[in-house]
Amino acid sequence: MNNKLLWLSRHPPTEQQIGELRRFNTTIEIKQIAKSFNNAKEIVDLVVSEKADTIVAVLPVNLLADLVKFNIHPIRAVMSRHINKEGEAEFTHQYFEVVDEINIQTHKLI
Numbered sequence: 001m002n003n004k005l006l007w008l009s010r011h012p013p014t015e016q017q018i019g020e021l022r023r024f025n026t027t028i029e030i031k032q033i034a035k036s037f038n039n040a041k042e043i044v045d046l047v048v049s050e051k052a053d054t055i056v057a058v059l060p061v062n063l064l065a066d067l068v069k070f071n072i073h074p075i076r077a078v079m080s081r082h083i084n085k086e087g088e089a090e091f092t093h094q095y096f097e098v099v100d101e102i103n104i105q106t107h108k109l110i
Contacts, residue, residue: 006050007032008043008074009058016093017077021056040066047072056096065102074099 005021005028007013012032013021021028031050037043040063047055057064057074067074075098079091 003027003053004029004031004051006047006052006055008037008055010034011058013056014093017096020093020096037063039063040070040072043067044070044072061102061104064099065104068099068101 003025007030009032012034013030018030021030031052033046037059043055043057043059043063044067046052055072055074056077057067058077059067059074064074064076075096078094078097080094081089081091084090
């Protein structure tokens with residue numbers, strides 16, 4: 001039986017990223033969901049309806065924190081950013097990390 005991974009990003013995974021994910025699980029089935037989410041509950045409902053085992057997510061930090069509260073620990077792709085000769089940003093995959101916890105501390109700006 002395949003393990004299902006939801007790829008929550010507008011950008012599809014690169015061959016390098018797919019290869020790295022398959023190093024950890026050779027039978028993984030990757031499904032991209034390229035949409036915006038209003039809240040973590042939408043993502044939780046999607047995970048349940050898709051019967052997904054895990055997610056790789058490009059999401060705002062508040063949504064990542066809320067997913068952890070639902071006991072979902074998304075995987076994030078860590079990318080390096082550099083500017084090419086044309087002045088455009090290019091990104092290179094470095095590694096994946098699992099979001100265990102997010103602690104945001106703020107104060108009101110007067």
